[in-house]
Amino acid sequence: GDSVTQMEGPVTLSEEAFLTINCTYTATGYPSLFWYVQYPGEGLQLLLKATKADDKGSNKGFEATYRKETTSFHLEKGSVQVSDSAVYFCALISGGGADGLTFGKGTHLIIQP
Amino acid sequence: DTAVSQTPKYLVTQMGNDKSIKCEQNLGHDTMYWYKQDSKKFLKIMFSYNNKELIINETVPNRFSPKSPDKAHLNLHINSLELGDSAVYFCASSQADHNEQFFGPGTRLTVL
Numbered sequence: 404g405d406s407v408t409q410m411e412g413p414v415t416l417s418e419e420a421f422l423t424i425n426c427t428y429t430a431t432g433y434p435s436l437f438w439y440v441q442y443p444g445e446g447l448q449l450l451l452k453a454t455k456a457d458d459k460g461s462n463k464g465f466e467a468t469y470r471k472e473t474t475s476f477h478l479e480k481g482s483v484q485v486s487d488s489a490v491y492f493c494a495l496i497s498g499g500g501a502d503g504l505t506f507g508k509g510t511h512l513i514i515q516p
Numbered sequence: 517d518t519a520v521s522q523t524p525k526y527l528v529t530q531m532g533n534d535k536s537i538k539c540e541q542n543l544g545h546d547t548m549y550w551y552k553q554d555s556k557k558f559l560k561i562m563f564s565y566n567n568k569e570l571i572i573n574e575t576v577p578n579r580f581s582p583k584s585p586d587k588a589h590l591n592l593h594i595n596s597l598e599l600g601d602s603a604v605y606f607c608a609s610s611q612a613d614h615n616e617q618f619f620g621p622g623t624r625l626t627v628l
Binding site for chain 1: 549
């Protein structure tokens with residue numbers, strides 16, 4: 404079945420540091436890939452997505468590129484802020500949308516001032 | 517306007533009780549979902565439903581059942597609650613030909 408593996412945290416960085424959160428996947432078919440973010444006490448918000456190989460998703464300074472050859476979708480940001488502290492989930496959906504998202508275990512990011 | 521809403525936000529109940537969580541979306545989407553997030557933040561699909569088909573994750577106990585009175589609602593009914601059902605439950609929706617899912621704020625269920 405489909406699976407997503409992402410680095411487990413917590414990941415602690417200083418403000419303005421460079422961020423990378425690794426994500427790799429296995430999937431049948433040709434999945435769409437997502438990063439969701441969950442702020443404390445809230446639901447999940449879509450951060451960015453990519454639907455085909457070499458697509459780059461970007462939003463709020465975050466970027467991720469769909470790499471089919473390495474089955475990866477690593478999340479990056481050049482300069483993190485305290486407000487970026489949250490749990491980040493890599494996810495995929497393959498086949499029809501009715502199958503639901505397959506999530507990684509989440510990475511807790513803590514940004515210190 | 518809230519796109520996907522859930523009620524209640526918190527639900528505390530005793531073992532053995534039956535409870536329901538309501539979900540409504542005002543996005544005009546035709547597919548809705550329920551996810552369970554455990555204490556370690558792991559998210560897992562429970563159900564997906566559109567007006568044609570219900571897909572059930574095989575690991576979900578049959579004490580859980582989704583009910584859809586109309587296209588905008590997908591409620592979750594849970595019978596004979598157990599301690600292990602304690603979790604945060606998220607509702608989500610999407611349009612059939614788009615994969616992006618929109619999530620509700622979650623319902624934290626605590627079974628005592």
